Amino acid sequence: MKLNAPLISVVIPHLNQAEELDHCLASLAAQRLERTRFEVIVVDNGSSLPPYAVVGRRPGTQLLHEKQPGPGPARNTGIQHSSGKVLALIDADCRADPDWLRNAMHALESSQEETILGGDIRIWRDDPKAFRAIEAYESVFAYRFKLYIEQHGFSGTGNLVVRRSSFEKIGPFAGINFAEDMDWGRRACRAGFRFRYVPEMIVFHPARRTLHELYMKWDRQIQHAINTARDQPRWRIRWVVRALAVLGSPAIDFAKVLSSERIHGAGARFKAILILVAIRAHRARKMLSLMRKSKAVIWNRNVDA
Structure with missing residues (x-):
């Protein structure tokens, strides 16, 4: 020291x-x-x-x-x-x-x-x-x-x-x-x-500038999650169930958007719901597509690279 x-x-x-x-x-x-x-x-x-x-x-x-x-x-x-x-x-x-x-x-x-x-x-x-x-x-x-x-x-x-x-x-x-x-x-x-x-x-x-940036953020997190899940028994079945739960989860989270104190106005809440649905659909697709892919992770690559 x-x-x-x-x-x-x-x-x-x-x-x-x-x-x-x-x-x-x-x-x-x-x-x-x-x-x-x-x-x-x-x-x-x-x-x-x-x-x-x-x-x-x-x-x-x-x-x-x-x-x-x-x-x-x-x-x-x-x-x-x-x-x-x-x-x-x-x-x-x-x-x-x-x-x-x-x-x-x-x-x-x-x-x-x-x-x-x-x-x-x-x-x-x-x-x-x-x-x-x-x-x-x-x-x-x-x-x-x-x-x-x-x-x-x-x-x-x-x-x-x-x-x-x-x-x-x-x-x-x-x-x-x-x-x-x-x-x-x-x-x-x-x-x-x-x-x-x-x-x-x-x-x-x-905030991220584009949906693509948000997708990249979730892609990294999903890759980390599947790397861990592969070590568990019957991971494929669990993973598919988890993906389907993600796909249906906006129905539950609408209430969070409507009651949040961090945004104000009907327009902002409507926009948040649209992005919520798009993100959850992407996450579910990505989870299913990764079941046969490698464990590679990229943590912070410039999206313009």
Whole structure:
């Protein structure tokens, strides 16, 4: 540990998202927590053009490189080279609320040693007066960290704060063939740690621009899920039943759209329902089509590549 080391190390994995990373670093520069109390480490994971210029505009921000593909190995490299007693994880395409780190520290100070913090992720909108269809859908269904933490016992890594001592006991994140946040969260729970949802710990994520981007997101998650399912007995039957359940699930989730406080107006709710039906139909088709395919996973490839 370095002398006069910062208290918090913010670690950001990056792959072909220079513009989004620029917004992320700007949000960290605007933190209300004193800048000397935290460091920022970006770990590039094989971008076609590493973000030298973006990082170079932010004094004190480190840029590292990790050749092994996947956000998990990139985070591990950043953590290995960090100095803080507290690790704060955020994704390159996210923007932190100005009080993100300050609220995280307040919550951590009032939590037991075995506690890991997960916060709220909200959809960023350039026009706060109107909802695009995908913005409306994702405002209701994306990044439900409260649900993940309170019902499933783990938090996503796009908004996670953990003591270094806890991370060292749990171990590093897994590679690209695993849903690394779920895998790490389950290992943390087995080791006796518990996740706490902190609604004041806010991070914003832009909505996907197109249905294709949403499809790619679900394709990755479905690939992770089928990789796990193949190890279970009678997995094919279970998988087909699961796919059919996904296809019919919009009938149940209409109520969530109509009652959500995160969107407003009949138009936004109608748009969200249209996207909901399209996504669930795609997920069901993809689940069935993957039953004879390989285990390859791509975590964050530029959709224009």
